[in-house]
Amino acid sequence: MKNNPFRRICRTCLTLFGLVILTSGARASRNVAEAAETVDTVIAKTGDVASGTIAAETVKGLQLKTEPCNTSNKSTIVVFSPPFRKTKIGTITCGTTVLDRYQVEKK
Secondary structure, eight states: OTTOHHHHHHHHHHHHHHHHHHHHHHHHHHHHHHHHHTEEEEEOOTTOEEEEEEEEEETTEEEEESOTTOOSSOEEEEEEOSSEEEEEEEEEEETTEEEEEEEEEEO
16 A cells, blocks of 8 residues: 555645645735735825725725726725715716716815
C-alpha cells in the first residue's frame, strides 16, 4: 500500500485543485483592489455642497456620486455624515437610464 498509484494520483489532484482555488482567490482579491483604486472618496466637511446621484444612503450617512454618467474607470464619491440637507434638483439621463439628481449640503 505504500506505493499505491491511486493514492499518488489523488494527492496530485487535490494539490492541483488547491492551487486553482488559491490562484483564483488571489486573482479575485487583486481585481477588488484594482476596483477600489478607481474611486476617489471625499469626506464632506461643514458647509460643503455637492450635487449628483445617490450611490447609497443609510442612517449613518449618504454617498453621493458626483459624475454618474462618467464612462471612465475613475469616479468620485462624496460621503456625507449627519447632519446634512438633501434636496432633489431634477433628473439626469445616462444613456437610457434616468436618475434622480440631488444637491446635498453638510451642516
